[in-house]
Amino acid sequence: MKIAIMGAMPEEVAPILKKLGSYKTTKYADNEYYEATYKGVEVVVAYSKIGKVFSTLTASTMIQHFKCDRLLFSGVAGGINPNLKIGDLIVASKLAQHDLDITAFGHPLGFVPGGSVFVQADRELIELSKEVALELGTTVQEGIIATGDQFVHDARVKENIVKHFNADALEMEGASVGVICDALGIAFFILRAISDTADTDASFSFDEFMESSAIISAEFIMKMVDKIVD
Numbered sequence: 001m002k003i004a005i006m007g008a009m010p011e012e013v014a015p016i017l018k019k020l021g022s023y024k025t026t027k028y029a030d031n032e033y034y035e036a037t038y039k040g041v042e043v044v045v046a047y048s049k050i051g052k053v054f055s056t057l058t059a060s061t062m063i064q065h066f067k068c069d070r071l072l073f074s075g076v077a078g079g080i081n082p083n084l085k086i087g088d089l090i091v092a093s094k095l096a097q098h099d100l101d102i103t104a105f106g107h108p109l110g111f112v113p114g115g116s117v118f119v120q121a122d123r124e125l126i127e128l129s130k131e132v133a134l135e136l137g138t139t140v141q142e143g144i145i146a147t148g149d150q151f152v153h154d155a156r157v158k159e160n161i162v163k164h165f166n167a168d169a170l171e172m173e174g175a176s177v178g179v180i181c182d183a184l185g186i187a188f189f190i191l192r193a194i195s196d197t198a199d200t201d202a203s204f205s206f207d208e209f210m211e212s213s214a215i216i217s218a219e220f221i222m223k224m225v226d227k228i229v230d
């Protein structure tokens with residue numbers, strides 16, 4: 001077993017690296033990868049940088065170069081579902097690319113021929129997260145995550161994403177990571193803690209809560225890892 005744990009920003013993986021203690025840093029494809037043995041299991045940690053392209057590159061590298069056989073993503077997201085408050089956890093049941101748009105040819109938003117609008121996350125890992133939440137006395141809400149190369153801070157954009165995907169949260173990496181894992185047959189799990197609600201004040205909320213929410217997500221991810229290696 002070799003577990004990939006990724007985030008998009010340094011703040012998202014810092015709490016994970018802290019937990020690992022010592023690790024080996026390897027430079028590859030213009031990024032850093034941190035390799036460690038955690039409770040007897042090999043793990044590879046990295047932050048991809050923001051967006052679909054960088055996250056695709058990192059996920060692909062972790063699987064194809066570092067030979068990870070499952071992938072857990074930890075990070076922050078903008079909440080859409082009003083039940084999701086700042087700091088709340090959402091685990092993706094399925095994800096879509098909200099900015100993949102060839103609707104001009106009659107296709108649904110998020111669809112390209114040969115692909116599908118949604119990519120499904122691994123059911124077993126989702127169920128495992130519910131056990132972990134129960135044990136910790138916390139809640140993880142399962143829901144749909146929409147991904148795009150855009151920091152959303154506009155209620156109208158949010159509404160449009162709900163209309164097309166019925167999404168509960170949005171971010172900038174989950175679906176691209178999911179598509180890669182799905183194509184390579186690797187079980188994946190996308191966890192996000194809410195940092196903002198993607199409205200006009202989203203950037204202020206993000207700046208205030210990104211770090212604390214990133215910690216909430218990272219701590220939960222490490223409990224997932226504990227459970228997986230058990």
Ligand code: SAH
Nearest residue numbers: 008050076077078150151152171172173198
């Ligand atoms: N403050 C950063 C930019 C953050 S971009 C800088 O200046 O460098 C937002 C990041 O958090 C992305 O990785 C994305 O996945 C997630 N995110 C949180 N809230 C979001 C929102 N409202 N819209 C899109 N992505 C969001």
